[in-house]
Amino acid sequence: MKRKKWFIFFLILSIVASGAFFVYYKYIRITKHPESVFNNDNKNNISNSEQALPKDKVYIAFLGLDKNDERVHTLGSFRTDTIMIFSIDLNDKVVKVLSIPRDTYVDIPGFHKDKINAAYVYGGMGEKGYALSLKTISDFLGIDVPYYISIDMQTIPDIVDAIGGVPLDVEVNMHSHGANLDKGYQILDGQKACQYLRWRYDPMGDINRIKRQQKFIIAFANQLKSKAKDVSTYINLYNTFKGKLYTNLNYEQILALIYAVKDISPDSIEKFTVPGDFYDLNGISYWKPDMEKLNEVLQEFTK
Structure with a gap:
């Protein structure tokens, strides 16, 4: 016994x-060895590029959905309102972000030319929509972007409030189209942050909005970093994100990314935007990319 x-x-x-x-x-x-948890073995490339995937670099698409109750009930669909590609060097600890204007005129695989934000709808939304979005982005840039993180933009107010607001210097007065913001330094609560991120009513429209989005992400990251020792902030953030954040990254990959970027200063993030010009076709406004200038941007972005 x-x-x-x-x-x-x-x-x-x-x-x-x-x-x-x-x-x-x-x-x-x-x-x-954070790179070991990512499948950069070139067996699952989703773009037409023959460029080998770097072993120590990860490309992730951040896709903000313009989902709201009104759009769901009237149109039954929604698009990727914000498209940012993050390049994260896991060894050198360098982060870069490339914004793609939502109206960029591109080929959508299996369909035809249209605004890049329509790929999510053509794919049928959900997982298939994300898959076609990644395929469209990858083919357009000529680099493999196999991962995505996505949120409903209508959850931004809750996310911002969960970290106590975001300090930011608002560049201009915004008093139209649902926005009510004065120029100057202030702490944006959730609702004001959403107004700031959505407002695009100046001569450069979505292009200036992209600059504001990039600026806001830096400010958000700095605010989050300042709360590093406040456990309650992270609990609030987790509860806010739960069920509202979509990704194809697994648990190990998320931990590897957090570890890789934890000591990076948000202010050191390099920012890029797809260059081009406004383009009108049959009464519809597009952003026509300047491919020659884009190649120059991509050389810096992928370096």
């Missing part, structure tokens, strides 16, 4: 030890 008890004891001890070793191995793998 005693032998049986000792056997059970050592069996349990072995299981616990094995589990602890497994967790430790995972931790070492993620912190020492």
